[in-house]
Amino acid sequence: MLVTEEDLRSRLAPQGAAWLTAALATARPTPGSGPTPAGTPAGIPASGVPDGPAGAVPVWELRFAAAGRACGTPETAAAARVLLLHTARPPAATVARLYRHGSAAERLAVLRALPYLELTGQEGLPLVEDALRTNDTRLIAAALGPYAAAHLPAHAWRHAVLKCLFTGVPVTAVAALAQRAAGDGELARMLADFAAERTAAGRDVPDDLRHVLALCAAGRA
Known part of the structure; x- marks a missing residue:
């Protein structure tokens, strides 16, 4: 706001x-x-x-x-x-x-x-994409605000959600997360693969990952 x-x-x-x-x-x-x-x-x-x-x-x-x-x-x-x-x-x-x-x-x-x-929908995207390539958690969180929610393509948006999980950025920073994740089977697959990798490595699965998985399932018929 x-x-x-x-x-x-x-x-x-x-x-x-x-x-x-x-x-x-x-x-x-x-x-x-x-x-x-x-x-x-x-x-x-x-x-x-x-x-x-x-x-x-x-x-x-x-x-x-x-x-x-x-x-x-x-x-x-x-x-x-x-x-x-x-x-x-x-x-x-x-x-x-x-x-x-x-x-x-x-x-x-x-x-x-x-x-x-x-x-326009394209003029600000290079800045969002640049921020998402960094490991600065403040920039990643700021990049995933309403502008990205409206304009970031699905493939890039899914990877941005995973970037949050990799870097520890709370997924609450992702604007319109519930709306965009709803029914997204590809995102659910990517999250499941990530969870399996962490489990195999003996690492905890973040609660945020389970939360996003639930959002993906919530939009399925």
Whole structure:
């Protein structure tokens, strides 16, 4: 769920709350800007202000990078970054650049913001897929939010569920798990194979694996 500005301000010290107000003001589109029109060159938002190497870095992007110093805890900093992205409505190229060149904390915020950005079903998937290739459990959990639930193909989604079991990410992090797992025989097969491997190796079968198996069975006729 997107944290509101008012809620986040209430969690911050006065100096941090003032910083948030000023930062969000720099991210709000100017009147008449809106989404990038068709035919606008890549990296140029609807306002016509260059966004990226060809022009000055927008102030809100500098605030995005500075949130960790201004907002106290990692969680409040992440919430501030998500709000900045939601407010700025940047094009897909900017979102990808912030992720690719960002710190782990900045990447986490980009992943959490994906459901609230104006991206197509393909524009954010490379970021989700990149996060799922890591062993950073925070990034894996963030990658499996509502955007992945809506857009990640079935094969990749099944492997992402297994990745959670491999790395110890609670499956409660997987958005729409019950809906997507229901009746999924292939996922059930993969989980059963994984459980058999662990049993043969003398290792415990995670409770989360049994839970997902039950969800798969629940959707079968």
